[in-house]
Amino acid sequence: xxxxxxxxxxxxxxxxxxxxxxxxxxxxxxxxxxxxxxxxxxxxxxxxxxxxxxxxxxxxxxxxxxxxxxxxxxxxxxxxxxxxxxxxxxxxxxxxxxxxxxxxxxxxxxxxxxxxxxxxxxxxxxxxxxxxxxxxxxxxxxxxxxxxxxxx
Numbered sequence: 001x002x003x004x005x006x007x008x009x010x011x012x013x014x015x016x017x018x019x020x021x022x023x024x025x026x027x028x029x030x031x032x033x034x035x036x037x038x039x040x041x042x043x044x045x046x047x048x049x050x051x052x053x054x055x056x057x058x059x060x061x062x063x064x065x066x067x068x069x070x071x072x073x074x075x076x077x078x079x080x081x082x083x084x085x086x087x088x089x090x091x092x093x094x095x096x097x098x099x100x101x102x103x104x105x106x107x108x109x110x111x112x113x114x115x116x117x118x119x120x121x122x123x124x125x126x127x128x129x130x131x132x133x134x135x136x137x138x139x140x141x142x143x144x145x146x147x148x149x150x151x152x
Contacts, residue, residue, distance in 0.1 A: 011074060012074065012077050015074050015075075015077045015078040015081075015082055016077060016078070016081050016082040016085070017082070018078065018082060019077075019078040019079060019081065019082015019083040019084075019085070019086065020082045020083070020085065020086035021086075022082070022083050022086070023082060023083040023084060023085065023086030023087035023088075024086040024087070024089075026083075026087050027044075027047055027086065027087050027088075027089065027092065030043050030047060031043050031044060031047075031092070039100070039105055039108050040108060040112060041096035041099075041100075041112065044092050044093060044096050045096075045112065045115075045116055047087060047088060047092075048088045048089075048092075048093055048116055048120055049116065049119045049120050049123045050123070051084055051087050051088030052088065052119075052120040052121070052123040052124040052127065053123035053124065053126060053127040054084055054127060055080060055084050055088070055124060055127065056123065056124040056125065056126065056127020056128040056129075056130070056131060057127040057128075057130055057131040057134070058076065058079060058080045058084065058127075058131070059080065059127075059128065059131065060127065060128040060129075060130075060131025060132045060134075060135060061131035061132070061134040061135045062075075062076055062079075063076045063080055093113075093116060096112065097109045097112055097113050100112060
């Protein structure tokens with residue numbers, strides 16, 4: 001491993017660490033507003049689904065290999081893996097699910113888990129689609145070609 005490669009990997013870890021501190025702090029701060037009386041963990045739900053959407057945008061636009069945006073790989077690592085990876089978290093998702101099970105709210109726990117995963121995947125897909133539009137300025141060429149073949 002060359003010295004520059006070693007330094008590059010150390011900086012990547014530092015960027016994830018710094019971004020993670022920001023993302024974790026934001027999530028923990030927002031979660032303080034969740035009233036105990038709410039059966040559905042709305043704050044974590046919105047963080048995870050919204051975060052999936054934002055991650056889709058990041059990955060499809062500024063995180064893409066041939067991006068038209070002048071963004072360093074370190075910034076993408078900081079923002080995507082660090083900030084958003086810590087802001088949206090599987091651990092908190094499972095904790096909120098477990099809390100519902102322990103409170104004899106099994107139906108809500110199962111519904112929360114299923115709805116979170118399904119809407120998270122859909123939100124990520126929508127984010128990827130929007131990120132692709134941001135990257136290319138229009139819908140991807142493949143979709144335009146398919147449309148032309150159907151119309152033509």
